Amino acid sequence: MKILVCVKQVPDMESRFRPDAAGVWYAETDLAFRVNEYDEYAIEQAVLLKEQLGGEPEITLLSVGPDRVVEAIKKGLAMGADRAVHVRDPESHLKDPFQIASIIAAYAKGEEFDLIFTGMQSLDRGSTQVGVAVAEALGYACATTVVAFEYADGTVTVERELEGGVKGTVRLKAPALITCQLGLNQPRYPTLPNIMKAKKKEVNVVPVEQLLQQEARLVLAQFSAPAKKGGGVILEGDVADQVDRLIGILKDKTAVLR
Amino acid sequence: MKALLVGECRDGKLLEYSYELFGFASQLGAETAMVLVGNDAALPSYGGTVYLAEAGKYGEYNPDLHKRLVQAAVEREKPDYVVFLHTSYGWDLAPRVAALLKAPQASEVVALAEGGFERPCCSQKMRQVVKPVGSPVVLTLQGGAFPALVPGGTPQKQALDAEGEGRTEFLGYEAAVRKGVDLTRAEIIVSAGRGVGKKENLPVIAELAKALGGEVGASRPVVDSGWMDAGAQVGVTGQTVSPKLYVACGISGAIQHLAGMKKSGFIVAINKDKDAPIGEVADVLVVADVMQFVPALTAKLAK
Numbered sequence: 123m124k125i126l127v128c129v130k131q132v133p134d135m136e137s138r139f140r141p142d143a144a145g146v147w148y149a150e151t152d153l154a155f156r157v158n159e160y161d162e163y164a165i166e167q168a169v170l171l172k173e174q175l176g177g178e179p180e181i182t183l184l185s186v187g188p189d190r191v192v193e194a195i196k197k198g199l200a201m202g203a204d205r206a207v208h209v210r211d212p213e214s215h216l217k218d219p220f221q222i223a224s225i226i227a228a229y230a231k232g233e234e235f236d237l238i239f240t241g242m243q244s245l246d247r248g249s250t251q252v253g254v255a256v257a258e259a260l261g262y263a264c265a266t267t268v269v270a271f272e273y274a275d276g277t278v279t280v281e282r283e284l285e286g287g288v289k290g291t292v293r294l295k296a297p298a299l300i301t302c303q304l305g306l307n308q309p310r311y312p313t314l315p316n317i318m319k320a321k322k323k324e325v326n327v328v329p330v331e332q333l334l335q336q337e338a339r340l341v342l343a344q345f346s347a348p349a350k351k352g353g354g355v356i357l358e359g360d361v362a363d364q365v366d367r368l369i370g371i372l373k374d375k376t377a378v379l380r
Numbered sequence: 381m382k383a384l385l386v387g388e389c390r391d392g393k394l395l396e397y398s399y400e401l402f403g404f405a406s407q408l409g410a411e412t413a414m415v416l417v418g419n420d421a422a423l424p425s426y427g428g429t430v431y432l433a434e435a436g437k438y439g440e441y442n443p444d445l446h447k448r449l450v451q452a453a454v455e456r457e458k459p460d461y462v463v464f465l466h467t468s469y470g471w472d473l474a475p476r477v478a479a480l481l482k483a484p485q486a487s488e489v490v491a492l493a494e495g496g497f498e499r500p501c502c503s504q505k506m507r508q509v510v511k512p513v514g515s516p517v518v519l520t521l522q523g524g525a526f527p528a529l530v531p532g533g534t535p536q537k538q539a540l541d542a543e544g545e546g547r548t549e550f551l552g553y554e555a556a557v558r559k560g561v562d563l564t565r566a567e568i569i570v571s572a573g574r575g576v577g578k579k580e581n582l583p584v585i586a587e588l589a590k591a592l593g594g595e596v597g598a599s600r601p602v603v604d605s606g607w608m609d610a611g612a613q614v615g616v617t618g619q620t621v622s623p624k625l626y627v628a629c630g631i632s633g634a635i636q637h638l639a640g641m642k643k644s645g646f647i648v649a650i651n652k653d654k655d656a657p658i659g660e661v662a663d664v665l666v667v668a669d670v671m672q673f674v675p676a677l678t679a680k681l682a683k
């Protein structure tokens with residue numbers, strides 16, 4: 123069995139974002155990057171499945187992006203993926219979700235993966251399109267927003283999370299693509315021996331030009347902070363002072379403190 | 381300009397938020413038609429064309445077939461826009477429809493922008509404007525971003541059919557499990573978010589709740605990590621609450637969390653990040669470390 127996991131590297135969301143020189147995306151200076159949270163669930167699910175099947179499946183990790191994404195790839199390898207593909211693209215942030223999906227699908231086409239795992243969305247772009255678009259391009263069955271996953275004999279049974287805490291159970295046959303949602307599992311921390319082992323694993327670098335044949339369908343026009351609706355009071359400074367001011371406001375504006 | 385709106389049914393009923401699609405279309409100034417996989421009982425209160433495919437035949441979740449049904453409606457209407465809600469149904473189906481139509485897609489649109497669409501990015505902290513190339517354009521709309529509009533009237537129903545089979549089999553719904561306190565009745569809720577750091581820190585939150593005479597809630601990662609029971613979760617996939625006072629401790633303010641608490645009477649957020657999106661809904665944003673501020677507040681209240 124062959125498994126593909128798609129991984130994106132995204133900035134820490136607690137960062138301050140500033141527009142880049144073109145004003146269409148964030149400037150990367152001062153940002154710390156990490157593995158997209160949803161993709162960690164995807165890696166973990168692939169590794170859990172490999173363990174369930176006695177280590178037989180081979181897990182390939184794929185990341186599209188500039189040189190820095192090697193760090194994300196290393197983490198995935200240390201979590202238990204077997205090999206990786208780095209589609210090197212210094213301008214991946216300018217590609218639209220459709221192009222990113224086309225790149226992944228172009229790679230996956232010849233490889234005939236049985237299962238593909240992706241995150242349900244990335245924290246920075248948040249398009250929720252890439253996984254599904256890859257499945258469509260490859261003609262794979264696909265289920266999104268998955269919070270429970272089971273596999274037996276080529277059949278995948280998943281729970282999709284719907285609104286209001288309701289879940290929908292869906293069955294599909296491999297080849298299939300699953301997009302992973304929070305709560306699916308608890309991603310493991312790579313252990314030191316596994317980090318060492320990961321250093322020896324193969325990372326195949328492919329220039330993006332070899333895989334991309336599609337024009338963008340969305341153009342980035344602007345990147346900015348949302349207009350502040352205002353109104354709210356912001357308390358900064360010394361903690362004791364903040365406490366006093368908050369209590370004052372609560373007494374003034376609410377009936378909860380007498 | 382014409383928009384084909386994709387309504388949503390669950391368990392045989394039209395989901396109320398389907399009416400937000402009409403609210404969006406009116407802002408866009410577009411003529412509308414709706415497509416719905418459902419049944420007669422689920423038809424919207426709307427005087428225009430509704431392409432109705434029978435859920436009895438196609439199922440409420442069968443994306444491969446629903447995709448072709450939407451395509452059939454697109455062929456009849458030739459719309460400029462195909463509009464979904466950004467929900468578990470919409471974000472699942474829209475990219476499939478976009479793939480089939482070779483159409484650009486903008487997801488989770490919150491506003492119209494000159495020549496394009498505004499959408500959140502960077503976990504709601506920032507906004508981007510995207511401009512589609514080509515048509516029709518597939519859109520998903522952020523829940524609540526466009527006000528619901530009930531146009532009224534009786535739809536002109538047109539039956540819709542598609543050929544083939546789906547690659548997924550829907551086995552059924554599973555209702556939410558709710559145990560623990562009913563937060564919907566609580567007057568004061570103090571909620572813990574991932575910013576609380578670790579399970580061992582949770583008593584600090586519980587003590588504040590006690591000092592205020594309220595209950596403890598949580599954001600999703602706190603529940604997913606097993607720090608608290610699922611019953612405590614506030615948000616789209618948790619409980620919708622409207623206490624007199626909501627205190628969000630170390631919660632960033634993701635849209636899915638806000639959906640469950642933004643109707644609270646008074647919102648206090650404690651966050652070390654001054655730019656956290658929770659600031660958008662908070663009446664008071666305390667820029668501080670929860671582990672320093674919360675115990676200090678509790679101590680003062682106890683006096």
Ligand SMILES: Cc1cc2nc3c(=O)[nH]c(=O)nc-3n(C[C@H](O)[C@H](O)[C@H](O)COP(=O)(O)OP(=O)(O)OC[C@H]3O[C@@H](n4cnc5c(N)ncnc54)[C@H](O)[C@@H]3O)c2cc1C
Pocket residue numbers: 136267283304572573574575576577598599600601602613614615616617618619629630631632633634635636637640650651652653656668669670671
């Ligand atoms: C389909 C779907 C459904 C979802 N449903 C829900 C739902 O029902 N409810 C829900 O809550 N989420 C839900 N989510 C998840 C949601 O998108 C967010 O991931 C989640 O709400 C984030 O939780 P958080 O704010 O606790 O954590 P984070 O986003 O990680 O934020 C932590 C915050 O704490 C602050 N912080 C960190 N350390 C400290 C400190 N020491 N002192 C003070 N502040 C600190 C940070 O600045 C940050 O703002 C859903 C997501 C999806 C995709």
